[in-house]
Amino acid sequence: MTNIAVIPARGGSKRIPRKNIKMFHGKPLISYSIEAAIKSNCFDRVIVSTDDEEIAEVALSFGAEVPFLRNKELSNDFAGTTPVIQDAIFQLDDNDIEYICCIYATAPMISEQDICAGLNTIELKENCNYAFSITTYDFPIQRSLSLNQENIVAMHSPDLFNTRSQDLEECWHDAGQFYWGTREAWQQGLPIFSSNSIGIKLPRHRVQDIDTLEDWDMAEMLYQIRSKS
Template identity: 55%
Template structure:
């Protein structure tokens, strides 16, 4: 069995009620649920939450909420892997163990069904523990600068400042959308950011972290443009 697990606790502080806040006409979590359902990859789409209102919204948009996430896994310090492991263990205890799981973030409105399918295909074809979304940095990280204690600028890697950007290695970062993995990898705490993983490369215009209200506004503007381009046939 393949299962989508969408973590969505109720205690978001920087953006209150973040997981069900309206985004482009519907609760933001609904976008993640829709992508999971549309992908055709999953036998079950489960939202892991401690919050009754989030659970009700998740069910309204087609997901299951078969358990209540325990309080010890619902604070600011709980990692994603702990939430996925709890869901996988719950499924096994019910006699319905999963072979593969995909953690999809609740605040990832740009996640697309096609990339979820690509992630599963890569995971199966490459025989790795994980496959997750990444995107490239728009500027060479080797030429990054820092602001030091005196308020001045200094190069983090001075040896790269005068090198041509095309001569520097392209670098990628976690896109913060989804993490496919075998149940064995999740339950065994294999490290995601390691050779145990294969990448699913996303274009930068489909990636936006949403941690602040400024992030939220930027994401809404990006989403609107993408929808307009798609409607006009230019996407």
């Protein structure tokens, strides 16, 4: 049985044009995910799923495989992760695949150790469909506010206004780095956020979603701090 990494990387990013291959601290952003996957030694194949020939060339230059170009219908703004992984499984047509790890191309602080932790978890935990990266919110979400068109605020949980922060339940969110899943879970489209999934905890200083230019700047600062330490 084999394990594969699939790195989705479409070419049509709108908010940060050419985001997946934009230079980040001297290297294309996608290279960090490819290198971490290879260094982890968890995979028989590291594959980039893309519709873009330039991205494919960059991926190949950093040691990934690009055995097919993704259909344009799976490369628009509405294409979800699960259909992209399902497409990769179909394209590869390999009955020996046991686990597939979806690794996002926009995770420059991903580490091979965390990838390995995910594999160890999904292998050892009975009835585990997925193991994926999570981290804590940096502020109690119970104190979150809504804002109307007049900038008037309202608490989502007003009954917790007088509750001390240390007494509120700690909450976690998807860290957006990697998602180990069994072949069957991906093919059946089973939900990732479920009781059959295990979270791999990451510290907040190694997590940064990159959707906007502000996110990009923050990620570069965090990466620089991490590199110095």
